[in-house]
Amino acid sequence: MGRALRPGATPRPPLALLHPGRFCLPDSQPARATVARALPAALLALAFAACNYSFNNPAQSLEPGQVSGRATAGGAPLAGASISLRGSDFDQVSRATGRFSYLPLPAGTHVFLLRQGLSRALSLEVDLGFGSDGQPEGVNLGDQDLPLASTLAVSLLAISGGADSGVVVDEATGMAVLGYSSFQLEGIPVGAHRILAATRDTTSGDVWVAGPAPVTVATSEQGTVKTLAPLQLRAATADTGDIHFRVSSLVDGLAAADASVTIVSATGAAVTPVPGPDSNGDRDVQVAEGAYFVEVDPPPAYAATVPSPARRAAVILGGDEFDLGTFYLVDQGTITAAQLVCTGDADCAPGGTCTEGICIAYTPPAAAPASLPYCNDLPYCATPGSACDAPGDVTPSSCVLDPVSTLGVCVPCSSACTPDGTIVVSAAACS
Amino acid sequence: MVAGGHRVVAAVGLWIAATALTSCPYSFTNPVDGLGVGQISGRTVADPLATGQASPVGGISVSLKGSTFDQVTHDTGYFTLIPLPAGEHTLLFRQGTNLSLVRHVEVGLGPNGQPDGVSLGDVLVPFAGSVAGTTSDYNSGVVVDETSGLTADVSSGRFRLDAMSLGDHLFKVGEVNTSTAGEWVGGPVGISLGSDAQAAVTELGVIPVHEVTPSTGTVRFRAVSLLPALAPSDILVTVSEVLRGPLAPAPAPAADGQVEVALAEGIYLVAIAPPSAQAGEVSAPPAATAVVIAGQVADLGSLYLVPPGLPAAAQLLCQVAADCLPGGTCSAGSCLNWSPPAVAPARTPLCQLRLDYCGAGQACTTADGLAGQCSAVSTGPYQTCVPCGTDCTADGIDLYVGGC
Numbered sequence: 001m002g003r004a005l006r007p008g009a010t011p012r013p014p015l016a017l018l019h020p021g022r023f024c025l026p027d028s029q030p031a032r033a034t035v036a037r038a039l040p041a042a043l044l045a046l047a048f049a050a051c052n053y054s055f056n057n058p059a060q061s062l063e064p065g066q067v068s069g070r071a072t073a074g075g076a077p078l079a080g081a082s083i084s085l086r087g088s089d090f091d092q093v094s095r096a097t098g099r100f101s102y103l104p105l106p107a108g109t110h111v112f113l114l115r116q117g118l119s120r121a122l123s124l125e126v127d128l129g130f131g132s133d134g135q136p137e138g139v140n141l142g143d144q145d146l147p148l149a150s151t152l153a154v155s156l157l158a159i160s161g162g163a164d165s166g167v168v169v170d171e172a173t174g175m176a177v178l179g180y181s182s183f184q185l186e187g188i189p190v191g192a193h194r195i196l197a198a199t200r201d202t203t204s205g206d207v208w209v210a211g212p213a214p215v216t217v218a219t220s221e222q223g224t225v226k227t228l229a230p231l232q233l234r235a236a237t238a239d240t241g242d243i244h245f246r247v248s249s250l251v252d253g254l255a256a257a258d259a260s261v262t263i264v265s266a267t268g269a270a271v272t273p274v275p276g277p278d279s280n281g282d283r284d285v286q287v288a289e290g291a292y293f294v295e296v297d298p299p300p301a302y303a304a305t306v307p308s309p310a311r312r313a314a315v316i317l318g319g320d321e322f323d324l325g326t327f328y329l330v331d332q333g334t335i336t337a338a339q340l341v342c343t344g345d346a347d348c349a350p351g352g353t354c355t356e357g358i359c360i361a362y363t364p365p366a367a368a369p370a371s372l373p374y375c376n377d378l379p380y381c382a383t384p385g386s387a388c389d390a391p392g393d394v395t396p397s398s399c400v401l402d403p404v405s406t407l408g409v410c411v412p413c414s415s416a417c418t419p420d421g422t423i424v425v426s427a428a429a430c431s
Numbered sequence: 432m433v434a435g436g437h438r439v440v441a442a443v444g445l446w447i448a449a450t451a452l453t454s455c456p457y458s459f460t461n462p463v464d465g466l467g468v469g470q471i472s473g474r475t476v477a478d479p480l481a482t483g484q485a486s487p488v489g490g491i492s493v494s495l496k497g498s499t500f501d502q503v504t505h506d507t508g509y510f511t512l513i514p515l516p517a518g519e520h521t522l523l524f525r526q527g528t529n530l531s532l533v534r535h536v537e538v539g540l541g542p543n544g545q546p547d548g549v550s551l552g553d554v555l556v557p558f559a560g561s562v563a564g565t566t567s568d569y570n571s572g573v574v575v576d577e578t579s580g581l582t583a584d585v586s587s588g589r590f591r592l593d594a595m596s597l598g599d600h601l602f603k604v605g606e607v608n609t610s611t612a613g614e615w616v617g618g619p620v621g622i623s624l625g626s627d628a629q630a631a632v633t634e635l636g637v638i639p640v641h642e643v644t645p646s647t648g649t650v651r652f653r654a655v656s657l658l659p660a661l662a663p664s665d666i667l668v669t670v671s672e673v674l675r676g677p678l679a680p681a682p683a684p685a686a687d688g689q690v691e692v693a694l695a696e697g698i699y700l701v702a703i704a705p706p707s708a709q710a711g712e713v714s715a716p717p718a719a720t721a722v723v724i725a726g727q728v729a730d731l732g733s734l735y736l737v738p739p740g741l742p743a744a745a746q747l748l749c750q751v752a753a754d755c756l757p758g759g760t761c762s763a764g765s766c767l768n769w770s771p772p773a774v775a776p777a778r779t780p781l782c783q784l785r786l787d788y789c790g791a792g793q794a795c796t797t798a799d800g801l802a803g804q805c806s807a808v809s810t811g812p813y814q815t816c817v818p819c820g821t822d823c824t825a826d827g828i829d830l831y832v833g834g835c
Contacts, residue, residue, distance in 0.1 A: 157784070159825045160809055194481050195630070213529075213630035214481035214558055227632040229561035229593060232528055232826055320480045 061343070062138025065104035067126055068341070069141030071114055072098055078116060078146060082370035082421065086111040086174055088328035089307040090250075091369035092339045095359075096349040098143075101341040103334075106248055107136040111325055113173060113189075114146055115370035117421035119223075121149035121189040123173055147190045148223030152215065154183040156197055157230040162208040164233065166199030166266070166392030167291050169313050171212075171322060176313035177377040178390045178410070184225075186374045187421075190217050196315035196322070197231050198291035200266045200392050207266060207290045208233040209317055236289035239318025243285045247277065247296055249329045251306055256281060258299050259329060266291035268394040284321075291315050291392060296327040305331045310371065310415065311395075339364050368418035375402045375409045375417040375425055384408040387430070398427040466548025469514035469538055471522070472748075473551030475504045477530050485555055491530065492777035492827070496521035496580050498735035499714045500657075500742050501776035505754040505766075508553075511745050516655060517546045521732055523579055524556045524596075525777035527827040529630075531559035531596040533579050560628040562600065563591040564635030566617055572606030573698065575720050577619075577730060582720050584783045591632070593781050594827065597624045603722035603729070604638050605698035607673055609800065614674055615640040616696050616724050643696035646725035651691045653733045654684040654703050657741060658713050663688030666703050666736060671718075673698045688733075694723045703734045714739050717822075746771050775824035782808050782815050782823035782831060789814045794835070806831040 062068065071078040077098030084091045085102060094100045102112075107128045114122040122144060131137045158164045165180040171194040177183050183197075196211035210231035217226060243263065249256040256277065263271035263285060271292070277283050292314045298306040306329050314322040340362065341347075342354035352362025381388035381399035388410040390397035395415075399408040404419035411417055413430035466472060477488040487508035494501045495512055504510045512522070517540045524532040534554060541547045564574075569588040576582070576592060578600045583592045585606060592602075603618035617640035624633060654666040664686050671677045674697070682692040700718040704710075713736035721729040747769070749761035759769025789795035789805035795816035797803045803816040808825040817823055819835035 159784070160807065212481040215630050216627045218627040221627065227634075229528075229559070229630055229632055234826075317480060320482070 062140060063103055064131070064135035064138060065106060065128060066101060066138040067103075067105055067110070067112070067128070067141065068099065068101040068138075070094075070098040070143050071100060071116075072143045072145045073116070073120060075143075075145065078120075080365045080367055081114055081116040081120070081146060082367040084113045084115075084370040085328060085330075086113055086371060087312070087324070087326045088309050088330055089369075090328060090330045090335055090338070091371070092335070093364045093367045095342070095347040095364075097344075097346045099343065099347050101338055103338050103341060104250065105136065106250070108246075108248070108326070111174075113370040114144065115149070115187055115421060116146060118186060118374065119149060120146035121187045121370075122146045123189045123191060147219065149187045149189065150217045150221055150223060151225040152185040152188050152193070152195065152217075153225055153227040154185065154195060154197070154213075155228070155230045156181055156183075156199065156210055156233055158199075158208065158233045162233045162235065163199045163201040163206070166197060166208075167313055167315070168195060168197045169315050170195055174312055174325065174371065175373060177373055178392050178412075179377070179379045180391055184377050186377055187370075188217055188226075190219050190222050192216050195228065195231070196317070197233070198236070198266060198315045198392065199233060200291070202389075205267050207236040209236045209289050209291075209315060210234065211315065212317070212320070237318060238288050240286045240288055241316040241318055241320040241322065243287060243292060243294065243314045243316060243324065244282065244321050245294060245324035246280075246282050246326045247329070248281065248326050250334055251298075251302065251329055251331045254298065254302055254306065254329060256329070259327075260297045260299065262295045262297070263287075264293050264295075264394060266293075266392060266394060287316055289316055289318055293393075293395065294324060294327075296329070298329050302329070302331075305333070307332065366422060368416075368421055368424045372416055372418045372424065374421075375411075375419040376405070378409045378411060378417055381408040381410040396430040398430055400425050400427050466550060467513050468548065469516060469546035470511060470548040471513070471515060471520070471536055471538070471551065472509070472511040472548075473554045474508040475510065475524060475556050476508060476553045477526065477556045479526065479530060481558070487553075488526070488556070490772050490774060491524055491526045491556055492774050494523045494525075494777040495735060495737075496523050496533075496778060497652075497719065497731065497733050498716050498737050498778075499776075500735060500737045500745075501778070502742065502746050503771040503774055505749070505771075506756045507751070507753045509750060509754045511748040513745050513748070514657065515546065516657075518653065518655075518733070521580075523777040524554065525559075525594055525827055526556065526774075528594040528781065529558055529827075530556045531594045531777075532556045533596045533598060557597055557626075558629035559594045559596060560624050560630065561591055561593045561632040562595050562602070562622070562624070562635060563589075563632050564602075564620075565589050565637050566604055566606060566615075567637055567639045568606070568615065570606035570608055570613075570615060570640075572604065572615075573720055573722075574602055574604050575722050577601045577603065580719060580732065580778065582780055586783070595624060597626065597629060599623045602635065602638070603724065603727075604640055605673075605720075605722040606640060607698065609674075612674055614643045614697055616643055616698070616722050617641065618722065618724065619727060644725060645695050647693040647695055648723040648725050649691060649693055649728045650699060650701060650721045650723060650731065651689075651728055652701065652719070652731035654688040654690060655733045655735045656688075656705075656713065657735060657737050658705075658709065661705060661709050661713065661736065662686075665706055667706060669700075669702045669704070669718075670694070671700045671702075673700065696723050696725055698722055699729075701731060701734070703736060705736055713737060774828050775822075775830040779822055779824045779830060781827075782806070782817065782825040784808065784815055784825060789816050802835065804833050804835050806833075 071081040071094040079096045081094040112124040168183040169176040193215045195213040210233045247256040295311040297308045340359040348359035348362040352359045384401040388399040395412040411427035416426040475491045476485045478485040489506035491504040522534045566588045572585045574590045606615040617638045699721045702718040747766045755766035755769040759766045795805040797816045801818040803818045806817045808815040817833035
């Protein structure tokens, strides 16, 4: 992870990196030793002075709370890659140069998902600290090479009863898929993942849980399908665990505490009351074992300008904590403006120019957000245009046509999926 | 050289340090001091919720491989096996089907000629993985992991072993066609499961099998008696080939219990038993499966005869009151009013969950044509037919006995 200079700070010339004191010896040392040790330093300084050295610190030009970097594949700039701030609608697409930029983010830990179609994926955790002026620092992530994406194949094993249709969640990426017995999670980046599952008997309402399965996708496994050992379901108990999350507002005048938070269990029961944030803005909600869906919405006054982040699924086990990360409220203007940030004309190609750090006459390429599930991973349905039953979910779902596979997929109302990383297939807001 | 004033300061410092030490209620307890002869004990720690933090975990099955000596760790994670003779022993740890560990322990002889006690300290039981593969034909039979001694069915050339510990494994395959009296063997295939293999299925690929030949391999094991009055050389050994039946004469253990026998290629079941005079005094382990391949050694490790009361007595050993929770107390090193949690032994093979159409408790025929008893293990609406004379567990907790 790149660590940046505080905005406005003067970058040190290269020789300043060699602390002058390093070449001084204590007074008690013989003078000849001082001369002997100072000589190489002088020669080094001369060597540097003779070079036409130019040091351009990429962090120097960052704004407070700005996160920028360059998506690459095999070292070459990767244009058109989707980048999503996990837990938000703050999505963008890498420019022709591979460059991307997020602005302004508050101090804290943020997770970025980078994806190109079905083939490449990367998850990045970025810490933004406070600078000495009390402002969040900017971070230049440098080149971020996207490895080939993997697929996790998950099967649920129901012994001695138990429904085997429901939801499988990867806590690390936040990806959740609904299905029957066998699941697949595509677009999984290299790294550590934590897989949990929950199912529900639609007749009895009984709930089963499984996991966690701590899975590591090694670099050598990129681009492959990794099959998990079957996850054994067990009946959910009344033991409690925590749903942990935080709401952050990037909207002037909108306090995070004013956001509306709704938590619904897989049986359809609303969790009430949802406790407010602690002094750090974190929320811990204690609930019984099972699957839960968490939704964060802006207050009605902001509904037109601030989109609600996609709802997220959590599977809770007794004594465990499921970390949903941060839900962000970001106004559409900020999302659009960040997409236009540039450092040169090449960032605005084709056709645009970079004027005062903003792309003019430039339209970002179309790409589905990196946080969207793949349509292939969702259950199929027979009749596009009609209602369907998404297993393990209490939200009404709609059968929509996947134009790539030409099959119907069951998508929860007001949600979406992507068949190829570019097209977005959305379900209408069902009544 | 230290000046005189410095010497005084140093002396005063030493005096202060000595005074401070003697005034401290300092106590050092060497965990090995409290061990009995040939005792292996330790504390299981694990991270079952994958939070990155391991802590003592109870309810983990501990089995001495090749025996009926099974334990369950106390709530504190504490476990004890006693008394074991000098030599190498293999402990199997398992919780459900998620956590698994194979641990080899060497018990040495102390200066008094008695087996030393071994304190394993904290034993981290990591997440398990699965290993799957296919054979080069479509027959049925058995796959053996010589490291853990666990077996699984090969059905139509396909197998999967669940709850495999990370680390090294050695697999061999034996297949049988009873109608044609054909027999095939394959392997060995050695793999090492790294941390990337946890919670995942590692594919071995295709294991070539060949029809058995008269060429010989070796079966090696050590017959061990935990009954002092029963010498290893008096232990009875039976070696049966799956198609040809028991071998005659049966091999006899050496004075130290070692048995090494050359056998033609095939699938063998190796059993040990006490002489008739001591028949009721010890429990014999289930027969071990050995796949013999020409020029290879099938190492079964140790097979133990265990006095029936010994595991139960060892299970009650405690160090502190917390070892006997919930409800019990630790008195004179033994738990009172405490029952260990019921879980399947760590040596129990996992039930092969198939779509056997049978009624729970009734006689049935397995998919491989073996007589069995229909267990309550079910996947969805189907029951599982457990072959007669074998035990299995589906979830690592409940034990299903193919009693027939």
